[in-house]
Amino acid sequence: MNATTDYLPRRSVLYLPASNARAIEKARGLAADVVILDLEDAVAPDAKDQAREAAVAAVAEGGFAAREVAIRANGLDTEWGARDLEAIAGSTADAALVPKIGTPDDISRYNAALANAHPGMQLWAMIETCRAVGNLDALAAMAATTRLSLWVLGLNDLAKEMRAQATPDRAVFQPILSLAVCAARANDVTVIDGVCNEFRDLEVFRAEAEQGALFGFDGKSLIHPAQVEVCNRVFSPSDDEVAWARAVIAAFASPENAGKGAIQVEGKMAELLHLEQARRTLAMAQHKD
Numbered sequence: 637m638n639a640t641t642d643y644l645p646r647r648s649v650l651y652l653p654a655s656n657a658r659a660i661e662k663a664r665g666l667a668a669d670v671v672i673l674d675l676e677d678a679v680a681p682d683a684k685d686q687a688r689e690a691a692v693a694a695v696a697e698g699g700f701a702a703r704e705v706a707i708r709a710n711g712l713d714t715e716w717g718a719r720d721l722e723a724i725a726g727s728t729a730d731a732a733l734v735p736k737i738g739t740p741d742d743i744s745r746y747n748a749a750l751a752n753a754h755p756g757m758q759l760w761a762m763i764e765t766c767r768a769v770g771n772l773d774a775l776a777a778m779a780a781t782t783r784l785s786l787w788v789l790g791l792n793d794l795a796k797e798m799r800a801q802a803t804p805d806r807a808v809f810q811p812i813l814s815l816a817v818c819a820a821r822a823n824d825v826t827v828i829d830g831v832c833n834e835f836r837d838l839e840v841f842r843a844e845a846e847q848g849a850l851f852g853f854d855g856k857s858l859i860h861p862a863q864v865e866v867c868n869r870v871f872s873p874s875d876d877e878v879a880w881a882r883a884v885i886a887a888f889a890s891p892e893n894a895g896k897g898a899i900q901v902e903g904k905m906a907e908l909l910h911l912e913q914a915r916r917t918l919a920m921a922q923h924k925d
């Protein structure tokens with residue numbers, strides 16, 4: 637596996653309530669890279685059993701093409717969690733997304749609940765509790781020994797628990813966003829930014845998505861189809877970035893720069909690390925819509 641050039645797009649990660657058949661059907665035709673069929677917060681208590689059945693049936697039926705499809709379970713500390721995990725483990729979903737984890741032991745418990753799942757099933761975890769924020773490195777390190785491969789930040793729950801006020805610049809979350817990205821990167825875990833609750837005003841959404849891209853996230857979680865296209869664009873390299881990447885690759889390949897570690901490209905310094913970044917940019921650009 638080459639972390640620079642093997643790029644799996646996870647730019648747009650769309651949630652929908654698994655109890656909403658119309659939304660499931662719609663998701664099959666949207667350009668989201670990942671679909672999350674939610675059994676947790678988006679589903680009312682009375683609809684939990686029906687949503688679980690609908691989610692498992694939807695992944696069995698397919699129609700999602702290249703998209704990864706995850707099912708988000710209720711926590712194992714709720715009355716639905718054990719049945720959710722059992723159903724997901726028996727399904728063909730790509731991943732089980734689990735909520736409100738706090739410690740490495742939580743990851744172990746969820747991993748054990750997936751013991752009989754198909755070999756490719758991944759464990760994805762929400763980072764949305766204060767305890768998880770305090771344990772970021774230890775949690776990400778669990779990826780080495782479990783199915784854990786991806787985090788989704790849950791900033792609505794985190795704000796509630798912190799008793800913090802979410803502002804448009806997300807000032808209170810910024811240190812957490814950076815630390816989450818670093819812990820994830822250090823352990824080869826994909827890391828997805830939280831949702832923007834504002835789904836009618838796409839300029840508000842775009843600003844928040846651009847902030848997430850600046851912070852280094854792989855993609856953003858979404859709540860509405862209107863957010864998908866903007867999100868894919870924000871998390872794909874721009875034409876200027878692609879042109880720069882091509883220039884860096886060409887410059888390093890030219891005979892006069894053979895064997896050099898640092899060169900000049902269009903008046904700027906480029907080192908071998910920039911060559912690696914350039915290769916990744918081109919790999920990402922292949923998925924541009």
Ligand code: COA
Nearest residue numbers: 650651652653658659660662663674677678831859860861
């Ligand atoms: N995924 C797929 N399709 C969706 C969707 C989603 N997340 N959200 C809305 N749609 C569909 C609707 O079913 C509707 O389809 P139709 O035109 O075939 O009837 C269309 O998109 C337009 O929906 P709209 O009327 O603009 O939105 P709404 O008022 O019906 O719903 C929400 C607004 C926020 C309730 C809805 O978008 C939603 O449930 N989002 C996901 C919430 C969620 O999963 N939260 C958990 C994680 S935070």
Ligand code: MG
Nearest residue numbers: 677764790793
């Ligand atoms: Mg949550």
